[in-house]
Amino acid sequence: MATGGQGDLLGGGPVAPAVRRVRVLLPLPLAEPYDYRVPEGMEAPPGTYVEVPLGPRRLFGVVWQDDADHNGDRVAETKLRPLIRVFDLPPMPAVTRRFIAWVATYTMSPLGAVMRMAVSVSAALEEPRALTAYMRSEGELPDGLRLTPARKRILELLLDGPPRLAADLANDAGCGPAVVRALADAGALTPVPMRALPRFPVPDPDAAAKELSEIQRAAADDLTAKVSAGGYSATLLDGVTGSGKTEVYFEAVAAALRAGKQVLVLLPEIALSSQWLDRFAGRFGVRPAEWHSELAPPLRRHTWRAVANGEARVVVGARSALFLPYPDLGLIVVDEEHEAAFKQEEGVVYHARDMAVVRAHLGQIPILLASATPSLETLANAETGRYARIDLPARHGGAQMPDVTLIDLRRKDAAPPARQWLSPILRNALAETMAAGEQGMLFLNRRGYAPLTLCRGCGHRLQCPHCTAWLVEHRLTRRLQCHHCGYTAPSPDHCPHCEAEGSFVACGPGVERVAEEVANLFPEARVALMTSDTLAGPRAMLNVIEQVRDGAVDLLIGTQVMAKGHHFPLLTLVGVVDADLGLGGGDLRAGERTFQLLHQVAGRAGRESRPGRVMLQTHMPEHPVMQALLAHDRDGFLAIEAEQRRALDMPPYGRLAALIVSGEDEALVDQISSRLGRTAPRTREELTILGPAPAPLAVLRGRHRRRLLLKGPKNLALQPVLADWLAQVDIPAAVRVQVDIDPYSFL
Ligand code: ADP
Ligand code: ZN
Numbered sequence: 001m002a003t004g005g006q007g008d009l010l011g012g013g014p015v016a017p018a019v020r021r022v023r024v025l026l027p028l029p030l031a032e033p034y035d036y037r038v039p040e041g042m043e044a045p046p047g048t049y050v051e052v053p054l055g056p057r058r059l060f061g062v063v064w065q066d067d068a069d070h071n072g073d074r075v076a077e078t079k080l081r082p083l084i085r086v087f088d089l090p091p092m093p094a095v096t097r098r099f100i101a102w103v104a105t106y107t108m109s110p111l112g113a114v115m116r117m118a119v120s121v122s123a124a125l126e127e128p129r130a131l132t133a134y135m136r137s138e139g140e141l142p143d144g145l146r147l148t149p150a151r152k153r154i155l156e157l158l159l160d161g162p163p164r165l166a167a168d169l170a171n172d173a174g175c176g177p178a179v180v181r182a183l184a185d186a187g188a189l190t191p192v193p194m195r196a197l198p199r200f201p202v203p204d205p206d207a208a209a210k211e212l213s214e215i216q217r218a219a220a221d222d223l224t225a226k227v228s229a230g231g232y233s234a235t236l237l238d239g240v241t242g243s244g245k246t247e248v249y250f251e252a253v254a255a256a257l258r259a260g261k262q263v264l265v266l267l268p269e270i271a272l273s274s275q276w277l278d279r280f281a282g283r284f285g286v287r288p289a290e291w292h293s294e295l296a297p298p299l300r301r302h303t304w305r306a307v308a309n310g311e312a313r314v315v316v317g318a319r320s321a322l323f324l325p326y327p328d329l330g331l332i333v334v335d336e337e338h339e340a341a342f343k344q345e346e347g348v349v350y351h352a353r354d355m356a357v358v359r360a361h362l363g364q365i366p367i368l369l370a371s372a373t374p375s376l377e378t379l380a381n382a383e384t385g386r387y388a389r390i391d392l393p394a395r396h397g398g399a400q401m402p403d404v405t406l407i408d409l410r411r412k413d414a415a416p417p418a419r420q421w422l423s424p425i426l427r428n429a430l431a432e433t434m435a436a437g438e439q440g441m442l443f444l445n446r447r448g449y450a451p452l453t454l455c456r457g458c459g460h461r462l463q464c465p466h467c468t469a470w471l472v473e474h475r476l477t478r479r480l481q482c483h484h485c486g487y488t489a490p491s492p493d494h495c496p497h498c499e500a501e502g503s504f505v506a507c508g509p510g511v512e513r514v515a516e517e518v519a520n521l522f523p524e525a526r527v528a529l530m531t532s533d534t535l536a537g538p539r540a541m542l543n544v545i546e547q548v549r550d551g552a553v554d555l556l557i558g559t560q561v562m563a564k565g566h567h568f569p570l571l572t573l574v575g576v577v578d579a580d581l582g583l584g585g586g587d588l589r590a591g592e593r594t595f596q597l598l599h600q601v602a603g604r605a606g607r608e609s610r611p612g613r614v615m616l617q618t619h620m621p622e623h624p625v626m627q628a629l630l631a632h633d634r635d636g637f638l639a640i641e642a643e644q645r646r647a648l649d650m651p652p653y654g655r656l657a658a659l660i661v662s663g664e665d666e667a668l669v670d671q672i673s674s675r676l677g678r679t680a681p682r683t684r685e686e687l688t689i690l691g692p693a694p695a696p697l698a699v700l701r702g703r704h705r706r707r708l709l710l711k712g713p714k715n716l717a718l719q720p721v722l723a724d725w726l727a728q729v730d731i732p733a734a735v736r737v738q739v740d741i742d743p744y745s746f747l
Contacts, residue, residue, distance in 0.1 A: 019037055019077050019080065020037065020038040021035050021036065021037060021038070021074070021080065022035075022036055022038055022044050022046075022063045022064075022065070022066065022083070023035055023036075023063070023064045023065040023066075024036050024050060024052055024061035024062065024063055024064060024083070025061055025062050025063075025064040025111060025112055025115050026052070026054065026059055026060075026061045026112050027059070027060065027061070027112055027113075027115055027116035027119060027122070028059075028110075028112045028113075028116075029110040029112055029113045030110055030111065030112040031104075031110050031111055031112075032111065033061075033064040033065065033111075034052075034054075034061075034075075035074065035075040035080060036050075036052055036080060036081060036082065036083050037077075037080040037081065037082045037083070038082070038083055039082045039083060042083060042085075042086060043086070044063045044083060044086055045063065045066075045091060046063050046064065046065060046066060046091065046094070046097070047062065047063060047091025047092040047093065047094065047097065048062070048063040048086050048087075048091050048092075049061075049062055049063075049086065049087040049089050049091070049092065049119070049125050050062070050063055050083045050084070050085065050086050050087065051083070051084040051085050051086075051087070052081070052083055052084060053081050053082075053084060058084060060087070060119070060122050060125055062092050062097070062115060062119070063091075064097065087125045087126070088127065089125060089305070089308055089309070090308060090309055090310075090327055092118070092119075092325045093325055093326070093327050095329075095359075095362050095363045096118060096323075096325045096326070098362050099323075099355075099358065099359050099362050099363075100114045100115050100118060100323070101114075102358055102362065103348070103350060103355055103358070104348075105719065106350075106355075106358075106719065106741060107348055107349055107350050107739070107741055108719055108722060108723070108739045108741065109347075109348040109349070109350075113347065113348055114323075114348055117320060117323040117347075117348060118323040118324065118325055119304075119325075120304075120320065120323075121297070121300050121301050121304050123297070123301050124300070124301040124302075124304035124305050124308075128197075128301065128302065128305070130193050130194070131165060131193075131194045132165070132166065132191045132192070132193060132194065133162075133163035133164055133165050133166075133191070133192045133193075133194045134158070134163055134164065134165075134166060134169065134180055134183075134184055134189040134190065134191055134192065135158060135162075135163040135164075135189065135190055135192055136155060136158045136159070136188070136189060136190070137187060137188055137189060137190045138190075141155075141188050142186055142187045142188055145186055145188055148179075150173055150174070150175035150179050151179060151182075151183055151188075153172075153173040153174070153175070154169050154170075154173045154175070154179060154180060154183060154189075155183070155188065157169055157172055157173060158189070163192040163194070165194070166180040166181060197298065197299065197302040199306075199311060200289050200303075200306050200311055200312045200313070201285075201286040202257075202286075202313050203253075203257055203280075203284035203285060203286050203288065203313060203314050204257075204284055204285040204286070205253075205254035205255070205257040205258050205284065206254070207283065207284050207285035208282060208283055208284075208285070209250075209251070209254070209283065210247050210283075212244070212247065212248070212251075213244070213396065215392060215393075215394075216244045216247060216248050216392065216396070219237070219248045219390045219392060220247075220248045220251035220252070222235075222390055223235065223237075223248065223249065223251060223252040223255070223366075223368065223390070224251055224252055224254070224255035226252075226366045227252050227255040227256050227259065227261075227330065227331050227366055228255055228259060230259075230330070230364070230365065230366075231364050231365070231366075232360055232361050232363075232364045232365060232366070232367075233366045233367070233388060234357055234360065234366075234367050234368075234369065234381070234386065234387040234388070235366065235367070235368050235369070235387060235388040235389065235390060236337075236369050236370075236371075236374055236378055236379075236381075236382045236387050236388070236389045236390070237249060237368055237369065237370040237371075237390050237392070238370075238371065238372075238374055238382075238389060238390070238391050238392070239370075239372060239391060239392025239393065240372050240392070240393070240394070240395060240401065240603070241372045241395075241599075241600065241603030242395040242396060242603065243372075243392035243393070243394060243395055243396060244392060244396045245335075245370045245372075245392060246276075246279065246335070246370075247283075247396075248392065249333050249335070249368055249370055250280075250283050250284075252331060252333070252366075252368060253265070253284075253314060253331065253333070254284075255331075256330040256331040257284075257313060257314070259330055260328070260330075261313075261328055261329065261330020261331065261365075262307075262310065262312070262313055262314070262315070262326045262327070262328050262329045262330060263313065263314045263315070263329070263330060263331045263332075263333070264314075264315050264316075264317070264321060264322065264324075264326065264329060264331070264332045264333070264356075265288070265314065265315070265316040265317075265332075265333045265335060266316075266317060266318070266319060266321060266322065266332070266333065266334045266335065266342070266352060266353075266356060267316060267317070267318065267335050267336065268318070268335075268336050268339035268341040268342060268564070269318065269341055269561075269564060274541070274542045274545070275545065275566060275567065276316070277290070277316070280314075280316070284314070288312075288313075288314035288315060288316045289303050289306060289307065289312035289313075289314065289315045289316070290303070290315075290316055290317060291303060291307075291315055291316070291317030291318070291320065291321035291324065292317055292318040292320075292321075293318065293320075303315075304324065307324045307325065307326060308324070308325045308327070309327070310326075310327045310328055318341075319341075319342055319344055319350075319352030320344075322352050322355060322356055322359060329359075329363055329365060330365055331365060331366055331367075331368070332356050332359065332360050332365065332366075332367040332368070333367075333368045333370065334352075334353050334356050334367065334368070334369045334370065335370045335371075336370070336371055336564075337353050337369035337370060337371045337374065337375065337378055338371045338373050338374055338375040338378070338596050340589075340593065340744055340745075343744045343745070345740075345744075345745055349738065349739070349740045349741070351742055351744070353369065353375075353378075354377075354742065357369075369387070372599065372600070372603065373595065373596040373599050373600065373634065375592070376592060376638065376641060376642055376645065376651075376652050377651065377652040379638060379642070380642070380652040380653070381652075400606065400611055400612075401632055402574070402602055402603075402605040402606045402611070402612030402613055402614045403611065403612070403613050403614070404602065404613075404614045404615075404616065404629055404630050404632070405425075405613070405614070405615045405616070405630075406579075406615075406616050406618055406621040406626055406629075406630055407423045407425050407426060407615055407616065407617045407618065408618065408619075408621045409423065409617055409618060409619050410619055420517050421509040421513065421514055421517060421577055421578075422442075422514070422517060422518075422521070422575070422577070422617075423617055425615065426575045426615050426617065427521060429573055429575070429613065429615060430442075430518075430521075430522070430555065430573065430575065431522070433572055433573040433613075434522065434525060434554050434555070436572075437570075438570055438571070438572040438573070438610065439548065439551070439553065439554060439555065439556065439568065439570045439571040439572065439573075440554070440555045440556070440571070440572075440573040440574075440575065441555070441556045441557070441558075441562070441568075441571055441573065441574045441575070441601075441604060441605075442514055442518070442555065442556070442557045442558075442575045442576075442577055443558065443559075443560075443562065443563065443574060443575065443576045443577065443601045444509065444510070444511050444514055444557075444558075444559065444576075444577040444578055444581075445559050445560050445578075445581055445582070445597070446508075446509070446510045446511060446559065446578075446581065447472065447474070447483065447510055447511060447531050447532065447533055447559055448472040448473055448474040448475075448481065448483075448510040448511070448512055448533070449472075449473045449474060449475040449476075449506055449510050449512040449513045449516075450472070450473050450506030450507055450508055450509065450510055450513055451470060451472055451507070451508045451509075451510060452470045452472075452506075452507040452508060453470075453471065453473050453480070453491075453504050453505070453506055453507065454504070454505060454507060455495040455497060455498060455500060455503045455504060455505075456500070456503045456504070456505050457495060457498045457500035457503045458495060458497050458498035458500070460495055460496070460497035460498065462480060462492075462504075464482035464484065464485065464487050465487065466482070466485050466487055466699065466700070466701050466702045467482055467484045467485050467487070467697060467699055467700050467701065468696075468697050468698045468699045468700070469482055469483065469484045469485075469697065471487075471489070472510065473491060473506055473510075474512065474533060475512050475516075476512060476533070476534065477533075478490065478491050479491060480492075484697060484700060484701075485700065485701045491504075492504075509577065509578070511529060511531055511557055511558060511559055512529070514557055514577055515527060515529050515557050518555060518557065522554075522555070525554040525555050526552065526553050526554045526555070527553070527554070527555045527556075527557060528544050528547060528548065528553045528555070528556050528557070529557050529558060530544055530556060530557065530558030530559070530561060530562040531558055531559045531561060532559070532561050535561070541561070544556075545566055548566075548568050548570075548571070549567075549568055549569070551570055556568075556571070560597060560601075562601075562604075563597060563600045563601045563604070564600075566604065568604060569610075570610075571604055571605060571606075571612070572605055572606050572610050572611065572612050572613060573605060573612070573613050573614075573615070574601055574602055574604055574605040574612070574613070574614045574615070575614075575615045575617070576598060576601060576602075576614070576615065576616045576617060577617055578617060578618075579594075579598060579616040579617060579618040579625075579626065579629075580618050580619055580620055580623075581594075582594035582597060583620075583623065583625065585696070585746075587746050588645075588650055588651070588656075588746065589744065591624065591625050591641060592638075592641055594625050595625045595628060595629065595634075595637060598616065598625070598629055599629065599634065601614075602614040602629065614629075616629060624637055624640055624641075625637065649711065649713065650711075651742065652714075653714060654711055654712065654713055654714055655711065655712045655713065655714060655716065655718050655742070656709060656710065656711055656718075656742060656743055657709075657710045657718045657719075657722055657739065657740065657741050657742070657743070658707060658708070658709050658710075658739075658740040658743040658746075659676060659707065659708040659709075659710070659722075659737055659738070659739060659740075660695065660705055660706075660707055660737070660738040660740065661673045661676065661692065661705070661706045661707075661708070661735060661736070661737050662700070662703040662704065662705045662706075662735070662736050662738070663703060663704060663734050663735040663736060664702060664703055664704070664734065665704075665734060665735075666704040668732065668734060668735055669704045669705070669706055669735055670704075670706065672729065672731060672732070672735045672737070673691075673692035673706035673708070674692060675729050676692065676708055676725070676726075676729055676737070677689075677691065677692045677708065679725060679728040679729055680708070680710075680725060681721055681724070681725055684721075686712055686713050686716060687710060687711065687712050687721065688710070688711040688712075689708065689709070689710055689711075690708065690709040690711070691706070691707050691708035691709055692706045692707065692708050693706065693707055693708075694706055694707075695707045695747060696746065696747050697747045703736075707746075709743075710722065718741065719741070722739060726739075
C-alpha cells in the first residue's frame with residue numbers, strides 16, 4: 001500500500017495530508033493512464049468519468065486505477081495537475097474496464113483507443129440540457145394582460161393537450177419564441193421541465209410469447225435455465241433459416257429480463273434490420289434500444305446514458321455496442337455469428353464475436369451464438385466442448401428446404417446470349433414464377449452497372465487514381481466509383497488515353513446491368529433494385545421490403561444487403577447470377593464464405609407453404625461449394641473445409657496474425673517491410689512467416705501496402721512474438737504498421 005507520506009510511521013504531531021493521486025485513462029492512442037491529483041473534497045474512485053487538463057486542452061477520461069495499483073514511475077507531485085471535475089454518472093463498471101484492457105492486449109492496440117470505443121460519444125457525459133415546455137397557468141388570465149393576436153393563438157393552442165416547447169408553440173402560432181416567454185413572464189403560462197427524449201420503456205417478457213414447437217421448447221428451456229443460473233457459458237444455436245432460432249433466443253432474452261438483467265443482441269448490420277426490431281416489439285411490446293453508426297447524435301447520447309445507468313434493458317446493436325458500459329449485463333446474443341461484418345478492419349482491429357465471448361467470460365454471463373451456417377471457428381469450439389450446442393434441424397411449420405439446381409454456364413443450351421447474363425433456363429423459371437403470381441429474386445453481389453470499363457480503341461482500363469482497383473460504372477448516377485476508397489468521377493465521354501469518343505465498353509455485369517436485361521425481357525414486371533447505393537438509409541430499405549412483402553414487386557434484384565434475414569412469403573424463386581464470384585482470390589475463407597452467403601440467399605426462397613426453387617449459375621458445378629448447396633449437405637462441406645484447414649494448420653486449428661505496412665512513400669514502405677522480413681522470428685520452428693509481399697490491394701487511398709503473415713500453433717499466443725519482433729524495427733512516422741490478429745481480410 002503506498003502512502004505518499006512518511007508522517008504516519010512517526011506517530012504524533014501534525015502530518016501534512018498526502019496528495020491524493022489517481023491514474024486517468026484518456027481517449028487517445030496511449031498505452032497507459034496519466035497521473036492526476038484529486039483536489040480537496042472531490043471523490044474519484046476507479047471508473048469515475050472525469051474532466052482533466054492536458055496541455056492547453058480539457059479532455060474527459062476515466063479513472064482507471066487507484067494510485068495504490070500504480071507500479072510504474074510516478075510523476076513528481078509538483079507536476080501533478082488536478083482533476084477539473086467529475087461527471088455525475090455511475091462509474092464505468094470494473095468488468096468494462098477489465099474488458100477494455102483485455103481487448104487492448106489481445107489486439108495490440110493502445111488502451112486509450114479501446115476505451116474510446118466505450119465512450120464514443122463524449123457529449124453523453126454531460127447532463128442533457130433540460131428543455132422547458134409551457135402549459136396554461138391555472139385559473140383566470142392575469143389582470144391587464146395585453147392579448148395580441150399571436151398571444152391569443154398561443155393560449156388557444158394550449159387550451160387542451162400536453163405542455164409544449166416554446167419553439168413548437170411559436171412555430172404553430174406563427175410568431176417568435178419571445179412571445180411565449182413573455183406570456184410566461186406575465187404569468188399566463190407555467191414552465192414545465194421536460195426530459196429531452198423519452199425514457200426507454202422496459203420490454204415485457206410476457207407480452208406475446210409464441211407457442212413453441214416441442215423441439216423449440218426444449219431448446220428454449222435449455223437456454224433459459226442457463227440464463228437463470230447465471231455464470232459463464234457459451235452456446236451455439238445451430239439451425240436452418242426459418243427453424244425459429246430468433247423465437248428461441250427471445251425466450252432467453254425474456255429470462256434475462258425477468259431476472260432484472262440487461263441484454264445485448266449483436267447483429268451484423270443493425271441499420272438494415274427493421275424487420276428484426278418489429279419482431280422484437282411484437283414479442284416484448286416495445287422496441288429495444290438501438291446502437292449503430294446511423295443514430296442521430298441526440299439519440300446516441302441519450303442511448304449511451306440509458307445504457308450506462310441501466311435504464312436501457314435490451315440493446316440491439318452492431319459490433320461497437322459490445323463496448324458500452326452495461327452496469328448489469330446478463331446475456332449476450334450474437335446473431336448470424338458467422339458474418340464477416342463482425343470483424344472491424346479499421347482503428348482497433350477486432351472480431352466482435354470473439355470479443356463478445358471474452359466479455360461474457362469476464363462478466364460471468366451466458367453468451368449465445370446463433371447461425372444457420374456457423375463459422376468453422378465456432379464449430380471447432382463446439383466440437384471440443386468449449387461451447388455447448390443446440391440444434392434446430394427443421395424449418396418451423398414444415399416448410400420445405402428449397403429445391404436447388406445448378407445451371408452449368410459452360411453448356412451451350414444453358415449459356416446466356418452474348419453480352420447478357422441470364423441463362424435461358426433461369427429466364428424460363430422467372431417467367432413461370434411470375435405467371436403463377438409469385439415473386440422472383442436475382443442475386444449478384446456486385447454493385448453498379450459493370451465492374452470494369454475499357455476503351456474499345458486502345459484497351460485502356462479506367463482505374464482508380466488512389467487504389468489498385470478498377471473503377472465501377474454506376475449508370476443510375478452516371479458516375480464511376482472506386483468501391484475501395486469511395487473516389488468518384490463523372491463517366492468520361494472520351495478515352496483519357498487515346499481520346500477516342502464514345503469508345504467505352506462495359507465488361508461483366510453488376511446489378512444495374514442485370515436490371516436492364518430484366519427490363520428488356522419482362523417489360524411488364526414490377527422490378528425493385530436493392531443495393532446499398534440505390535437505398536439511401538434504413539427507411540428506403542424498409543419501403544422496398546414492405547413493397548415486396550405486400551406483393552407490389554414481381555422481381556427483386558440486389559446485392560448481399562438483400563440476403564439478410566428478410567422474410568418474403570411470396571418469394572419462390574432465387575436466381576444467383578454468378579455463384580462463383582466469391583471463390584476467386586485464394587482467400588483462406590473464400591469457400592466457407594461463399595457457401596454461407598449463397599446458403600443464406602437460397603434461404604429466401606419458399607419460406608412459407610409454397611415450395612421454393614434456387615438456381616445457381618456457375619462455371620464450376622463440380623466445386624465442393626456448389627455440390628454442397630445442391631445436396632443440402634452443409635455438414636459434409638464443412639467437414640472437408642475443416643480437414644483442409646487442419647492439414648495446413650490454418651485457423652481454427654492454428655493461429656494467424658498479419659502485419660500491414662503502409663505509407664505514401666513506396667520506397668520507404670519497401671524498406672521497412674524488408675527490414676521486418678529480415679528480423680522475423682524465423683528460427684522458431686513452430687512459426688511460419690510469409691512475405692513481405694505486395695498486398696492484393698497494393699495501393700489503397702494513395703498508400704502503398706505490403707503484407708506479412710505470421711502463422712503459429714493454436715496453443716501459442718502470437719502477441720508476445722509480434723511485440724518482440726516489432727520492437728526490433730524502428731518504424732518512421734511516415735509508415736504505419738497495422739497489426740491484425742486473426743485476420744479475415746487478406747486484401
Ligand atoms: P430463424 O431465426 O431460425 O431464421 P425465425 O425465428 O425467424 O427462424 O422463424 C422463422 C419464421 O417462423 C418466423 O416468421 C417466425 O415467426 C416463425 N416461427 C418460428 N417458430 C414459430 C412458432 N413456434 N410459432 C409461430 N411462428 C413461428
Ligand atoms: Zn480507390
